[in-house]
Amino acid sequence: MIATIVQILLLLATVALAFYFLTNRRKARAKAGVKLGFVLFIVAAIWAVLRPDDLTVLANWIGVDRGTDLLLYVLVIAFMFTTMSTWIRFREQELRYARLARAVALQSPVLPDETMPRIDAAGAPKQDPAAS
Amino acid sequence: MNEPTQDFRDTWLVIPCYNEGTVIQDVIENARRTFPNIVAVNDGSPDDSAARIHAGGAHLVNHPVNLGQGAGIQTGVEYARQQPGARYFVTFDADGQHQVKDVVRMVERLRTEPLDIIVGTRFGRPRAADDQVPWIKRLVLKTVVMLSPTTRRLGLSDAHNGLRAFNRKVADEMNIRMNGMSHASEIVSLIDRKGWRVAEEPVDILYTEYSMSKGQSLINGVNILADGMLSRRL
Numbered sequence: 347m348i349a350t351i352v353q354i355l356l357l358l359a360t361v362a363l364a365f366y367f368l369t370n371r372r373k374a375r376a377k378a379g380v381k382l383g384f385v386l387f388i389v390a391a392i393w394a395v396l397r398p399d400d401l402t403v404l405a406n407w408i409g410v411d412r413g414t415d416l417l418l419y420v421l422v423i424a425f426m427f428t429t430m431s432t433w434i435r436f437r438e439q440e441l442r443y444a445r446l447a448r449a450v451a452l453q454s455p456v457l458p459d460e461t462m463p464r465i466d467a468a469g470a471p472k473q474d475p476a477a478s
Numbered sequence: 479m480n481e482p483t484q485d486f487r488d489t490w491l492v493i494p495c496y497n498e499g500t501v502i503q504d505v506i507e508n509a510r511r512t513f514p515n516i517v518a519v520n521d522g523s524p525d526d527s528a529a530r531i532h533a534g535g536a537h538l539v540n541h542p543v544n545l546g547q548g549a550g551i552q553t554g555v556e557y558a559r560q561q562p563g564a565r566y567f568v569t570f571d572a573d574g575q576h577q578v579k580d581v582v583r584m585v586e587r588l589r590t591e592p593l594d595i596i597v598g599t600r601f602g603r604p605r606a607a608d609d610q611v612p613w614i615k616r617l618v619l620k621t622v623v624m625l626s627p628t629t630r631r632l633g634l635s636d637a638h639n640g641l642r643a644f645n646r647k648v649a650d651e652m653n654i655r656m657n658g659m660s661h662a663s664e665i666v667s668l669i670d671r672k673g674w675r676v677a678e679e680p681v682d683i684l685y686t687e688y689s690m691s692k693g694q695s696l697i698n699g700v701n702i703l704a705d706g707m708l709s710r711r712l
Contacts, residue, residue: 456538
């Protein structure tokens with residue numbers, strides 16, 4: 347079998363992604379299940395690139411005409427999943443960020459009988475370097 | 479300014495404030511005639527809200543960045559519940575649409591009745607001739623209530639009213655995690671989950687041109703519903 351240019355490009359991209367994932371230190375701390383899942387995903391991707399017809403066979407088993415159609419459906423599902431998990435993750439992040447900002451805010455209240463600290467453009471009181 | 483009455487030294491008004499520099503000082507000065515203790519949370523306003531709050535004589539807590547109204551209320555409650563002698567807490571809007579006379583009634587009810595939290599309602603009595611709630615807003619608010627089983631079960635008719643009075647127990651347990659405008663639904667679900675004893679009090683909302691221009695847009699109802707679904711899984 348002679349590899350076409352697009353197959354070579356796809357394989358290179360897949361290998362680069364796998365390399366990045368497995369060498370990235372922050373990501374490497376992800377759960378073992380995620381890592382295994384990713385390795386399976388890479389294997390499946392390489393297989394699909396090398397033997398696209400197998401994908402069509404798989405598609406036919408579950409009532410889809412072409413392998414590319416199956417790929418598209420799976421991609422849409424994966425995209426929705428990613429969107430949801432990103433949204434939830436952002437909300438969690440936002441909550442942590444709010445708690446941090448709240449802790450900062452509660453450390454320096456301005457009581458009615460105190461003099462007002464200088465205000466910068468953003469409306470937050472400037473820290474007086476002499477006071478800290 | 480009149481000397482604040484002794485009666486409400488145990489009460490703290492919590493006012494979240496974002497870009498209300500034009501009205502906040504008046505609102506605070508007016509409220510301080512009755513309620514000596516006010517904490518206003520300046521939610522990272524780019525305008526002069528912070529200076530106005532200070533000039534009005536309220537305790538000022540500054541969010542270093544803008545977080546949203548729900549976060550502002552939570553910050554204010556956390557500040558107020560640390561204050562010695564604080565027994566009753568009131569969330570109050572910065573734009574002047576709430577009225578001090580309503581707050582007085584609500585706090586008096588908390589003192590005398592076995593209740594943990596009292597929520598203001600715009601729909602508590604037969605519709606008055608001078609009712610100022612615009613019909614579209616009335617429709618949307620009623621729809622939101624209908625769509626929320628919890629709100630119906632608790633018998634609340636106006637869950638998105640920003641005027642609430644509650645006691646120490648509620649203040650200690652208050653934990654608003656929705657930073658934006660969805661905190662009202664979140665408080666309703668807290669009432670339900672924590673089993674706070676709740677009642678409603680009819681209040682008058684002043685729909686000035688100013689508060690109308692700042693008020694929640696109706697589209698925001700969609701956001702509130704989406705956040706409500708999300709908050710169950712956060």
